[in-house]
Structure formats: structure tokens, C-alpha cells
Amino acid sequence: MTRPAPGTTPAPVPRPRAGPAPTPLPGFAVTSHLLRAFSSTEPGAEGTRLVRDIRRSKRLVLLRGVLDAAPGGADGETGQHWALLEEAERHAPGAVRDVLHYPATGAWAEETLRRLHEPHGPAPDLAHLGALAAAAALRAGVTFKITLRPLHGRLVLPTLGLLRPARPGPVALTERSWDPADPAVLALHSLPGGRTALDDLDPYRALGHPASVRPARRLTPKGHKRWDIQWTGALTLLERYDSTRAGEVGELLRTLVPLAGGARSTGATLPAAAGSVLVRGQTPPALAATLVHEVQHGKLTALADVLTLHTADRTPCYWAPWRGDPRPLEGLLHGAYAHLALAGYWQRAALYGARGAWARHARCRAQVAAVLPVLQAARELTVTGREFTAGMATAERAMDDLPPPGDQYATARRTVDHERRAWCGEHPELAAFTAS
Numbered sequence: 295m296t297r298p299a300p301g302t303t304p305a306p307v308p309r310p311r312a313g314p315a316p317t318p319l320p321g322f323a324v325t326s327h328l329l330r331a332f333s334s335t336e337p338g339a340e341g342t343r344l345v346r347d348i349r350r351s352k353r354l355v356l357l358r359g360v361l362d363a364a365p366g367g368a369d370g371e372t373g374q375h376w377a378l379l380e381e382a383e384r385h386a387p388g389a390v391r392d393v394l395h396y397p398a399t400g401a402w403a404e405e406t407l408r409r410l411h412e413p414h415g416p417a418p419d420l421a422h423l424g425a426l427a428a429a430a431a432l433r434a435g436v437t438f439k440i441t442l443r444p445l446h447g448r449l450v451l452p453t454l455g456l457l458r459p460a461r462p463g464p465v466a467l468t469e470r471s472w473d474p475a476d477p478a479v480l481a482l483h484s485l486p487g488g489r490t491a492l493d494d495l496d497p498y499r500a501l502g503h504p505a506s507v508r509p510a511r512r513l514t515p516k517g518h519k520r521w522d523i524q525w526t527g528a529l530t531l532l533e534r535y536d537s538t539r540a541g542e543v544g545e546l547l548r549t550l551v552p553l554a555g556g557a558r559s560t561g562a563t564l565p566a567a568a569g570s571v572l573v574r575g576q577t578p579p580a581l582a583a584t585l586v587h588e589v590q591h592g593k594l595t596a597l598a599d600v601l602t603l604h605t606a607d608r609t610p611c612y613w614a615p616w617r618g619d620p621r622p623l624e625g626l627l628h629g630a631y632a633h634l635a636l637a638g639y640w641q642r643a644a645l646y647g648a649r650g651a652w653a654r655h656a657r658c659r660a661q662v663a664a665v666l667p668v669l670q671a672a673r674e675l676t677v678t679g680r681e682f683t684a685g686m687a688t689a690e691r692a693m694d695d696l697p698p699p700g701d702q703y704a705t706a707r708r709t710v711d712h713e714r715r716a717w718c719g720e721h722p723e724l725a726a727f728t729a730s
Contacts, residue, residue: 318598318599318600318601318602319348319351319355319600321351322348322351322600324344326681328340328341328344329682329685330681332593332682333682333685333686333688334688334689335593335634335638335686335689336689337538337542342542342545344596345546348596349395349596350395352400352568353395353403354394356403357394357403359403359407360372360410360423361373363407363411364420371424375426375440376423378428379394379426379427379431381438382430382434382438383430383434385434385435386435390433393452393453394430396453396549396569397499397549397569397570398496398497399426399498400567400568401498401499401500401564401566401567402422402498402501405418405498405502405566406418406420406422424440424442425450425451425452427440428467428471429453429454431469432469433453435469437468438467438468438469439466440466441467442465443465444462444465447459447462449465450495450496450497453482453491454481454482455474455482456479456480457478458480459478480495480512482495483518483521485525486525486529489544490525490548491548492518492521492549492552493549493570494512494551494552495512499549499567500551500564500567501564501567502564502566503562507553507562507572508554509552509553509554517552520575521552524575524577525550526578527581529582530578531643532586535582535642535643535648536586536639536643539586539635539639542589543585543586546569546589546592546593547569547570547571547585547589549567549569549570550571550572551570551571552573553573553574553575560573560576560580561574563588563592563595568592568595569592571584571588571589573588579648582639583640583654586635590628590631590632590634590635591631601678602676602679603679603682604624604627604672604675604679605676606672606674607622608622610622610625611724612625612626612668612724612728613668613717613718613724613728614626614629615661615664615710615713616629617629618717620721623674626665627669629665630662631686633658633661634658634662634686634689634690636658637655637659637662637690638689638693640652640654641696644698652698653702655693656698656702656703656705657709657710660703660706660709661710662686662690663707664710664729665729666686666687666690670687714728
């Protein structure tokens with residue numbers, strides 16, 4: 295792994311609730327054509343490649359920030375762990391990329407960088423870089439020896455699983471330490487197809503999750519089997535109804551993190567853990583829709599890392615027809631973008647005869663159509679943001695070419711408008727932020 299050059303733009307520390315937008319990552323050019331393609335939500339090879347490149351660049355900048363800010367820098371223990379990563383990269387660069395660009399690694403890097411810059415806050419978990427280095431070295435097949443300290447009797451090795459040492463205290467790992475047949479080893483569960491993992495092990499898999507999202511603990515083999523069935527069913531439906539979105543899910547989704555049974559949310563995407571979706575167990579049709587929805591959040595987050603779409607803060611003041619609480623402009627834009635993709639997915643599913651798909655399409659489209667005028671009228675939109683929302687509006691209007699039978703869409707529009715008026719009655723101080 296090539297070490298990011300000293301002096302690289304420091305990684306943007308997550309902004310406070312009402313803070314300004316972070317500085318976009320330098321070095322990326324997004325053409326007007328590509329921006330329009332992105333705004334439609336429709337998958338494309340160029341857009342997918344851009345998302346992956348942005349994620350990789352951001353991750354390397356974050357890791358460089360951790361290395362620079364760590365006590366002792368490149369000469370301390372952190373530097374030694376980084377040196378092991380570099381050695382592993384010389385033997386198997388793909389293996390090291392898999393470890394460093396693993397979704398939970400991003401959550402760890404952002405939190406660690408935040409703590410390094412807050413001297414009076416909790417101590418940063420710099421030892422986790424050693425776990426990353428060990429995982430990379432094991433996967434690369436290099437000879438090494440590293441001493442790590444388990445947490446609560448568990449030593450997690452990202453992308454591999456975890457070890458449960460027989461004795462407390464530090465553990466000396468070597469290239470012979472990882473044996474999937476060893477009862478002390480719990481391997482990360484791969485979902486059918488082998489491209490996406492079900493992560494119920496990594497301590498950073500859901501770091502920073504909202505109150506409505508609670509990750510499940512380690513599942514039983516029976517629990518893994520249930521997820522295998524749900525996942526296979528969902529992918530089968532995606533391939534049948536919308537093969538391009540199925541391909542996009544395969545390219546951009548690295549891990550599923552199962553939610554606990556009591557979690558109120560059906561799905562969530564954490565910006566720090568790019569390529570991961572936190573999701574509750576669902577029927578295959580519902581899971582397929584959740585995957586389409588959540589992957590859009592990841593795409594838009596990547597785009598916002600290189601482009602400034604708006605300058606609004608995090609003040610919640612907008613009505614969003616898919617939620618009851620007021621949303622900031624950023625949240626409204628994300629929700630509209632994800633629901634635009636859902637409207638397109640359900641339209642295609644309906645054309646294949648999926649039961650109830652026309653009604654779902656009409657509902658999602660009506661919700662998007664209701665908030666697009668609000669988004670386009672927002673003074674905080676940049677020129678780029680206006681072009682992006684105009685592209686969303688064009689994609690929404692294009693759905694007229696294949697309307698649902700009867701008056702389903704008109705009925706959905708009336709229902710959404712009734713919900714808007716009711717919400718304004720409950721939030722009169724925010725009524726000016728909704729469309730009339």
C-alpha cells in the first residue's frame with residue numbers, strides 16, 4: 295500500500311449537527327453528463343466507478359490523518375502497524391485493499407481521528423490498526439509476528455472474523471494463528487454469492503448509529519441460514535425486475551449488518567461505513583426494496599464528498615412524506631433521491647407483474663413529486679445542486695411514459711397532499727418550508 299503523502303488534505307472530521315458542509319475531496323471532476331446520470335438514480339458503469347474511487351480516496355486520506363495525528367506518528371507503534379500493512383501490500387495488494395476499504399474500517403478511522411483531535415475526550419483505539427494489519431498480513435500470506443490485546447475476550451480481525459483466546463492478556467499473532475477449523479475462531483459469514491458479508495462481529499460495524507438502529511449480536515447458524523434465504527430471494531427478485539440495480543448492489547454493497555429485533559428502523563446507511571447497510575430481517579421483496587433504497591444513500595454521500603450541492607445547515611425544518619419528524623435540507627434531498635430510485639424499481643417490478651408494485655410505485659413517485667419543488671426552490675442550493683435536482687425532476691417526469699393503470703397515481707398524489715396539510719397543521723411554524 296502506497297503511504298499517502300504527508301501534507302495530504304486532512305480527512306474531514308464529521309460535522310456537528312448545525313455545522314457547515316465539509317470541504318469536498320480534491321482531485322475529482324464530475325462532468326455535467328455524469329451529474330445528470332447520477333441525478334436520475336439509474337445505475338451506470340461510470341457512476342459506479344466514480345463512487346468506488348471516491349470511497350477509496352476518502353479512506354486513504356482518513357488513514358493518513360490517523361497516522362499523522364497518532365502519538366509517535368510513523369515512528370511509534372502505529373507506524374509499525376502501518377509498516378506491516380505496507381509489507382502485506384507488496385505481496386497481495388488486493389488483500390490489503392479489501393481490509394482497508396472494509397466498511398467498518400471507515401467508521402473506526404473517523405472515530406479515531408475525531409478522538410485524536412479531542413485531547414480531553416475518550417482515548418482513541420489505535421490498537422485496532424494492528425488488527426487491520428494482522429488481517430491484511432494473514433490474507434497476504436506473509437510471515438509476521440504482532441502482539442494485540444483482545445477486548446472483552448475477543449480479538450476481531452476485520453474481513454476474517456474473530457479469535458477467542460484461551461487465556462486473558464495480550465496475544466502474539468503469527469501467520470499460523472488463523473485456522474477456520476479451530477473452535478476458538480469465528481469466521482465472518484459470507485452471504486451466498488461470496489461478494490457480500492453478513493457482519494455481526496466487527497465492533498465498529500454500527501458505530502454512530504441513531505437510536506432507532508441497534509445492531510444484532512452474533513447470530514446462530516440458524517440465524518445465518520435465515521439471512522442466506524432472505525438475501526438469495528431478494529437478489530433473485532432484483533435480477534428479475536431490475537438487473538442493472540441488482541448489479542449496482544453487487545458492486546457497491548460490501549456488508550450487511552443485521553439489526554436487532556427491537557430496532558425501529560428497517561434499514562440505515564452510515565456515511566462513515568461506506569459500502570455497508572444496516573438492515574432488519576425482512577421478506578425477500580421488502581429486502582430487495584431496502585437494498586435499492588439504501589444503496590442510493592451511499593451513492594449520494596460519495597457524490598457530496600466531491601461536490602457541494604447545498605450550503606444548508608442541519609436545522610430540521612422540512613416536511614418529508616416518508617417520515618413524521620422535520621428534516622434538514624440534506625435529509626430531504628437524500629430521502630427524495632432514495633424514493634426516486636424506489637419509484638423506478640417498483641415501476642419495473644409492476645411491468646413484470648409483481649403484486650402491489652403499481653401502488654408502491656405511485657406512492658413513492660407522489661412523495662418525490664411533492665418535495666421536488668421545495669428542493670428546487672431552496673436558496674441554499676448551489677449551481678451544481680440546482681442542476682442535480684433538475685435532473686431528478688426530469689427523471690420523475692419521465693415516469694409518465696409508463697403510468698400505472700387507472701387513477702392510482704392521481705389518488706396517491708391526493709393522499710400525499712392530504713398528509714402534507716395534516717403535517718402543516720401539526721407544525722404551523724414550519725408550514726412555510728413545504729410546497730403549497
